[in-house]
Amino acid sequence: MGYFESLILPELDEQDVNKHPAVKAACMKFLFYFRAQISPQVALALLPKVSLQLKCDMVVNKIYAGGLIERLLLLKDHKKNNIFNPHNIDDNVLQALLAALLDAVKEVENIFILKALFYTLQLSGPRMQNFIEPLS
Numbered sequence: 001m002g003y004f005e006s007l008i009l010p011e012l013d014e015q016d017v018n019k020h021p022a023v024k025a026a027c028m029k030f031l032f033y034f035r036a037q038i039s040p041q042v043a044l045a046l047l048p049k050v051s052l053q054l055k056c057d058m059v060v061n062k063i064y065a066g067g068l069i070e071r072l073l074l075l076k077d078h079k080k081n082n083i084f085n086p087h088n089i090d091d092n093v094l095q096a097l098l099a100a101l102l103d104a105v106k107e108v109e110n111i112f113i114l115k116a117l118f119y120t121l122q123l124s125g126p127r128m129q130n131f132i133e134p135l136s
Contacts, residue, residue, distance in 0.1 A: 047089070050069055
């Protein structure tokens, strides 16, 4: 966890998504492969940070972000329940994620981004009506 806190998290906390894009891509790749090692609380906190990476100018970063979002949304806890569910994800986070994914799909047609969009729509469920007008 020390590696994550000292190297990965500071890069994803950086608000300028185009600063050090290769390092950010490596951080997302690391999280993609070691996602099962992070706690549910960390996964919930990572989602907004990773969704911000969809705004990067580099296509590879958008693809890694889409893949990581998809995999994060599928994470399960020790009881085999989904970590992300309609009860523990904030409406603002969900709306920002949907907007970022829709923008990314316009620019890059990629299976990871499309799957992330699908799982996000599924997670939105009945709350989707709250997001339609702000996104259009």
